[in-house]
Amino acid sequence: MRVVYIGQYGEGSTSRMRGENLRTILQDAVFEVVNIDEPIFRTNALFRSLGWRYHKGPLLGNVAKYIRQKVSGHYDLVWVDKGVFIDAPVLDGIKGALKVHYTPDTGIVFNRSDAFFRSIPVYDYCITTKSFEMDAYREKGARQMLFCTQGYDVRIHRPYIPFEKKDGVVFVGHCEPARESILARLLEDNIRVTLAGPNWERFAAKYRNKSGLSYIGKGVYGEDYGKLLSSGLVGLGLLSRWFPERHTTRTLEIPACGTALATERNEDTTAIFREGEAMFYTDEQELIEKIRFALNDRPYLRTVTEKGHQRVRNGDFDYISILRGLLQNMNIIK
16 A cells, blocks of 8 residues: 655644554555645745735645655555645645545634635545534535544653642643633632743733743643643643634543543533543633632542543544544545
């Protein structure tokens, strides 16, 4: 079997994690990687910014040219990860028995890309972690749809910090007003908050006099990311308000790292966890109250931590298990 994996392959990226796990599963295949980080970061900064924001302009042309230079011959499997920069003609030019697109992100409601929309009918399978977008994919011409949950990498997302040495609340993700409100209330309650993610600079400056706030910066990757999630007594699995998100990568990564997950109660999260395996909430007030209670009842918190960790470890939510299931559904492996 000959496989080509097309996506961003930078160290610490989830795309690379998925690619390496796919390589592990298909260990007997000739596995080629086309790392589109290379043409992306060689693109002029202005055009790169335009491409990232609007998925248009010279960046897409540079990615297309790079892919055409790197692929040749016939592939049994063409796997594209987050193909927002890849248009239909590029895919049409790749000789492949089976073409698959996977994204852990929104592909229709958010991260909108005309190039991707045009390419949807070219893929034999479109795989999404967003259950609310399944019908929208079909309306745009998807041939076959597969749904899977987000996942975690057993090599990166694991307990690093023992329960006795954990402290406070941890959150990693981009800044949104609803998230600011929650973290501000925790800080006002003198609860230690460790924070990382884009666009938190103004918030961090506003609360710089709060000794409980530790702002790590815009990004943290690889084992450092796992250690950060593992450091908290409670990990916030806050969902975005920019689109109707029902679970996120942190939904699995936080308990995989041995930290109690606080997450919204909805059809996705309650399908993954049972009561007592996560701290469910329906609104901000309930979340704040549950965090206060948990931090003052360590035996309860330890129980939630341990049950949540066992749930994700035993529930086939790691990338290897998820990808193997997808490959079996597509009859690529038995």
